[in-house]
Structure formats: C-alpha cells, structure tokens
Amino acid sequence: xxxxxxxxxxxAVPVAFLLLIGxxxxxxxxxxxxxxxxxxxxxxxxxxxxxxxxxxxxxxxMLYFSILQTRxxxxxILIAAFMVVTTPVTLMLLARAALYRDEREGNPDAPPxxxxxxxx
Amino acid sequence: xxxxxxSSAILAAQILLVAAMGCAALRVLRGPRAQDRVLxxxxxxxxxxxxxxxxxxxxxxxxxFEAALLISLLGFVATAxxxxxxxxxxxxx
Numbered sequence: 001x002x003x004x005x006x007x008x009x010x011x012a013v014p015v016a017f018l019l020l021i022g023x024x025x026x027x028x029x030x031x032x033x034x035x036x037x038x039x040x041x042x043x044x045x046x047x048x049x050x051x052x053x054x055x056x057x058x059x060x061x062m063l064y065f066s067i068l069q070t071r072x073x074x075x076x077i078l079i080a081a082f083m084v085v086t087t088p089v090t091l092m093l094l095a096r097a098a099l100y101r102d103e104r105e106g107n108p109d110a111p112p113x114x115x116x117x118x119x120x
Numbered sequence: 121x122x123x124x125x126x127s128s129a130i131l132a133a134q135i136l137l138v139a140a141m142g143c144a145a146l147r148v149l150r151g152p153r154a155q156d157r158v159l160x161x162x163x164x165x166x167x168x169x170x171x172x173x174x175x176x177x178x179x180x181x182x183x184x185f186e187a188a189l190l191i192s193l194l195g196f197v198a199t200a201x202x203x204x205x206x207x208x209x210x211x212x213x
Contacts, residue, residue: 003180005123012122016129019174023136026167030143033163039156042147046163049140049170057133057170061185064177073182079169079189086196090162093203098155100207 003068011067015060022057025049038109039098043091050087055080130178137171158202165195 007015025048032045058076065073102110144167147160169188176184201211 007122007126009122009125012125015177016125019129019133019177020136022170023133023140023174026170027136027140027143030140030147030163030167033147033160034143039153039159042156043159046144046159046166049163050166054166054170054173057173061173061177065182068180075182075185076173079173079185079192082189082192082196083166086192090196090199090203093200093207094155094158094162097203097207098153101153101155 007064007067011063015064018056018060018063022053022055022060025053025056029053040095040109040111043095043098047087047091050083054083127178130174133174134171134178137167137174141167141171154206158199158206161202162195162199165191165198169195 029046029048029050032048033042036042036045058080062074062076099110101107141164144160144164148157148164151157151160169191172184172188172191176182176188205211
C-alpha cells in the first residue's frame with residue numbers, strides 16, 4: 001500500500017465511500033438471496049449488487065487509477081456497459097425457465113400467467 | 121492520512137464482499153431447486169468480479185481488471201447456457 005499515499009485526501013475519501021457503498025450493496029443483495037422466501041422474490045435481490053453495487057465500485061476504480069496515473073483511465077466502462085446489457089437478459093431467461101418449469105409441474109407457488117388477449 | 125482511509129476502506133470492502141460471496145455460496149449449496157442454484161451462481165460471479173476490482177485498487181495495478189472482465193463475460197455465458205438448459209433440456213438444439 002505504498003502507492004496509496006500518493007493519492008490526495010480529496011480523492012481518497014470518495015474512493016473509500018464508493019467502495020463501501022458498492023460492497024455493502026453486494027452484501028445486502030446476497031443476504032436477500034439467502035433470506036427471501038420464494039424464488040420469484042429472491043430473483044430481485046442480487047440485482048442490487050449487479051447494477052449499483054458494481055457500478056459504484058467501477059467508478060471508484062476509475063477515479064483511483066485516473067488520480068494515480070494522472071491521466072484518464074476509463075476502461076472500466078467496458079465492464080459497466082457489459083453488465084448493464086447482460087443482467088436483464090440473463091435474469092429474464094432464468095425467470096422464463098423457472099416459470100416454465102413451475103407450470104409444467106403445476107407448482108402452486110408460481111405467479112399466475114398474464115391472460116392471453118382475445119383473438120378477434 | 122489518505123493511505124489509512126483507503127486501506128481501511130479496502131479491507132472493509134473485501135470483508136463485506138467475502139461475506140456476500142459466502143451468502144451466495146450458501147444459496148448454491150442449499151437452494152431447493154436448480155433455478156435457485158443458477159441465480160446464486162450468477163450472483164457469485166458478479167461478487168467475484170467486484171472482489172477482483174477491489175484487489176486491483178489495493179495492489180495499484182490494472183492487471184486485475186482483465187480478470188474481472190473475463191469473469192463477468194463467463195458469468196453471462198454460463199447463466200445464459202444454464203437457463204437454456206433448464207428451459208429446453210439441452211443447450212444447443
């Protein structure tokens with residue numbers, strides 16, 4: 001941790017704050033994953049960490065390396081864009097699969113399917 | 121002063137992230153059905169990527185960034201393939 005002394009205080013405080021926010025949100029999402037009751041409730045909890053949690057850690061990393069190397073280090077945007085695109089896709093696929101499995105088995109915990117529109 | 125703030129925040133963030141990974145691993149082990157395990161595995165991937173980013177800040181090198189990017193890519197592919205398998209019974213039809 002010798003290089004951390006090169007970072008000025010006005011940059012160290014927001015980096016530390018963003019790191020704690022991101023890690024705390026990830027922990028909150030994972031605790032929700034353990035404690036919530038049904039699968040369809042649990043599906044919502046980890047999105048806390050996959051959106052704002054990893055976002056704030058990426059902003060902290062960008063800020064820290066930009067200050068440390070005295071130039072813009074912005075390649076963390078790659079991970080941010082990738083997570084923003086892929087998280088809804090994967091969770092939608094997983095929810096569809098879970099709904100399909102529950103309907104196949106006649107599981108009473110499954111949420112009711114939206115009524116199909118009347119064909120005219 | 122700033123080194124002390126940063127090192128304590130990094131240590132706290134690492135502890136929180138390891139606890140989060142433990143919770144996700146508990147759900148992988150305990151999850152009553154397959155979709156619970158897949159969801160928990162996806163969470164575990166994301167938490168691992170965050171832990172690697174914090175390691176990168178701690179060591180001051182950008183090498184950990186590539187590992188985090190790879191983990192998030194592989195997590196997406198793994199979760200998509202497992203969801204497809206749960207839906208259809210096979211991955212490539």
